[in-house]
Amino acid sequence: MKLLSSSEAETRDIGRRLGEKLKPGDIVCLYGELGSGKTVMVKGIASAFGIRERDITSASFTIIAEYDTPVPFYHIDLYRLNNHEAAELGLQDYIGGSGISVIEWAERAGSEIPSIHISVNFRHVSENVREIEIEGTEL
Numbered sequence: 001m002k003l004l005s006s007s008e009a010e011t012r013d014i015g016r017r018l019g020e021k022l023k024p025g026d027i028v029c030l031y032g033e034l035g036s037g038k039t040v041m042v043k044g045i046a047s048a049f050g051i052r053e054r055d056i057t058s059a060s061f062t063i064i065a066e067y068d069t070p071v072p073f074y075h076i077d078l079y080r081l082n083n084h085e086a087a088e089l090g091l092q093d094y095i096g097g098s099g100i101s102v103i104e105w106a107e108r109a110g111s112e113i114p115s116i117h118i119s120v121n122f123r124h125v126s127e128n129v130r131e132i133e134i135e136g137t138e139l
């Protein structure tokens, strides 16, 4: 499914709708260049689990942020990861369990990502417009 978002709020809303569809164990992989809206969408997805927007941050030193929600929620941001480090992260401890994992720069995890997952591709169309393609679930 391809959607057009013309504001940050709209992307957050799409994220919330996606979050409401997720089940324990689901993995959401987010792809797209820097500034394309991945973290904005994570805020929306997380809001469906009662996580406050300001508690979702961009990766600085935290690669994996874990939230103590009824369904464990993991925000994983691989921006600062080198390819050879992916295998050392122990990603399977998170994505192999019954929590929800949302992964920015998921391409950097290579074969660590199970083949069954939801993917979201972001394309930067103009300053405030993003094309968002969701595969693996309906909204």
Ligand SMILES: Nc1ncnc2c1ncn2[C@@H]1O[C@H](COP(=O)(O)OP(=O)(O)O)[C@@H](O)[C@H]1O
Binding pocket: 005, 006, 007, 008, 009, 010, 011, 032, 033, 034, 035, 036, 037, 038, 039, 040, 041, 058, 104, 127, 128, 129, 130
């Ligand atoms: N339609 C839109 N959807 C999402 N973000 C948008 C949109 N239009 C403008 N923006 C801006 O683009 C930036 C996206 O940042 P961010 O979500 O951190 O990107 P990423 O995590 O992909 O690097 C924010 O500054 C946001 O305000």
Ligand SMILES: [Mg+2]
Binding pocket: 038, 039, 058, 059, 077, 104
């Ligand atoms: Mg980000």
